[in-house]
Amino acid sequence: MSTPLLHKAYDSRLFSEQGNDLIQQISHYLEQNTTGQNKKMNTWVDPQEEYAFWKTYTQENHPTPSFFETVLKRSIHIHHPHCIGHQVAPTVPVSALATLLSAQLNNGMAVYEMGQASSAIERVVIEFFTETIGWKNGDGFLTSGGTLANLTALLAARKAKASSDIWNDGHDRKLAILVSEEAHYCVDRSARIMGLGEAGIVKVPVGDNYKIRVDLLQHYYDQATKDGFEVIAVIGSAPSTSTGIYDDLEGVSAFAKANNLWFHIDGAHGGAAIFSQKYKYLLKGITKADSIIIDGHKMMGTSSITTAVLFKNTADSYATFSQKAQYLWEQNDDPDWYNYAKRTFECTKSMMSLRFYAILNAYGVAFFDDFVTTLYDSGHAFSETLKNHSDFEIALEAQSNIVCFRYTGGVPEAQIQEVNKAIRKTLLEDGEFYIVSTVLKGEMWLRTTFMNPFTTETHTQKLVEKIRTIAKKIV
Ligand SMILES: Cc1ncc(COP(=O)(O)O)c(C=O)c1O
Structure with a gap:
């Protein structure tokens, strides 16, 4: 029997009050x-301090502000x-609203x-991708993040x-994949989950331009x-996470074809460049891939x-899993899109197609x-700006919105890494800017990813000044 507490938890008027209040707060946050x-x-x-705060938090001991x-x-x-x-999109508000609706409806999605x-919307969204890529017979689905997506494609x-x-009989031989040494760590993780082991992940070096060495x-x-x-696949990064550099996808695809390998593209970050008239050239060769993954929550603005x-x-989009689940569907052999x-991978899955469709519906492909x-x-503008500052150096010419650089002004060579580590830590604790760091060819670099369309050169100039001020205190 339902209790007063349960009635309160589902009270629509209370939801309306709290919901309106939350929307006001988010609007204020956005402004x-x-x-x-x-x-x-x-x-x-x-x-530890944050943990202690939440461990003891109650509405009673913190009546205001509200929990949200x-x-x-x-x-x-x-x-x-x-x-x-990092590479997380500032969610387009209409996509966040779609997520709210999805969260409340909680349609499980496992079966139609x-x-x-x-x-049905998921199919429309998938066709939107495959048609833009230029595949006549393409297909696919949405899943929970790039990591799981790469694993699914590799399966x-x-x-x-x-x-x-192997799905039915288990391993009877050693399998391997070829991948750039700069590929995202989740490709390595996927291969290990698939039982390839360390030796089955063949890491191909990158050249000075940080692209996979196609010649090797x-x-x-x-x-x-x-x-x-038995090598089964080769993977191209579009782009690699640390550098923002796209592999030569044409070159990788030619190699895959010559050796009858599966050609997979990890386009979690930059696969969305297919929508950019100016930058889609970076994905030349994409049509020859057997599979590609693209994150909505990175370069497409979804939550x-x-x-x-x-x-x-x-x-191929139906081939990965062939399993009986009679309680869900009657026909195991019928593809049932x-x-x-x-x-x-998911059985219950969130209504993630809404997050893309809401943006498409509101603003179109533009x-x-x-x-x-x-x-x-x-990214290009910041990279160019840094070239004009003699106290900074860039690791490489930016090809996307990821820029790796460091402060060098008068810092002895041996201390550059330590100084830049200290700069990054000070920035993090200060809270005015958020940038991260990476390691390229064994050396530490500061790393920025431009994810916010409202970040301008005025902001980056302020960042440059701030780094200089911090560095002067350190050096
Ligand atoms: C190239 C690349 N692949 C895969 C991933 C993992 O994606 P997700 O964070 O959606 O699991 C990332 C995340 O940064 C990435 O940059």
Whole structure:
């Protein structure tokens, strides 16, 4: 029997009051942050202290501000133009609204009848991707993030290329994949989950331009074969996470074709450049890929997390999992495009298609072009600016919205890394700017990713000045 407490928890009037209040707070957050009115975009708190706060938090001992407002205040503000660290999009508000609706409706999506609208919309969204790529017979689905998406695509690769049926019979030989040493760590993780082991992840070096050495692919392939591995796939990064540099996808695809390998592109970050008239050239060769993944929550402005797993051939998008689940569907052999659990890791899945569709519906495809183009332009502009400052150096010419650089002004060579580490730490704790760091060829670099279309050269100039001020105190 339902209790008064349960009635209260589902009370629609209470929801309306709290919901209206929350929307007002988020609107205020957007106004303060997108315009950069808030001086700080984060208030740094030590992890133990933050944990202690929430461990003892109750509405009674913290009557104001509300719980939601407290979370808002104690979270990093991705929408601030000074937030140029990691690759998470400042969510387009209409996409956040779609997520709210999805969260409340909670349509499970595993089978069509548990998510009619979202399942049909998912097909529309997938066609939007495959048609833009230029695949006539493409297909795919959405899943929970780039990591899971890469794993799903690589399982499809294994199904297509391994000479035995590993899904049903288990491993009977050593498999391998070829991937750039600069690829995102989740590719390595996926391969280990698939049982390839460390030796089955053949890391191909990058050149001075940080692209995979296409000229070395055959050598690494031959060596792996000689060592008893059956190589199933080669992976191109579009771009790699640390550098923002796109691999030569044409070159990688030619190699894949010559050796009958699956060609997968990790386009979690920059696959969305297909929508940019100015930057789509970076993805030349994409049509020859067997699979590609593209994150919505990176370069497409959707809320987290939603990733498109796309296949050149429809049949491959159904091949990864072949499992009986009679309680969900009657026909195991029927592809049923609308019963997505046949194709995704998830059984219950959020209505993630709404997050893309809401943007498309409101602003059209032009939004994605404007978004990617503006952000990549910002990366190029910052990279150019730094070249004009003799006390800074860039690691490489920016190709996207990721820029790696460091402060060098009068710092002895041996101390450059330590000084830049200290700069990054001071910036983090200060909270006015958020940038991150990376390691390239064994050396530490500061790293920025321009994710906010409202970040301008005025903001980056302020960052440069701030770094100088910090550095002068350190050196
Ligand atoms: C190239 C690349 N692949 C995969 C991922 C993982 O994606 P997700 O964070 O959506 O799991 C990232 C994340 O930064 C990435 O940059």
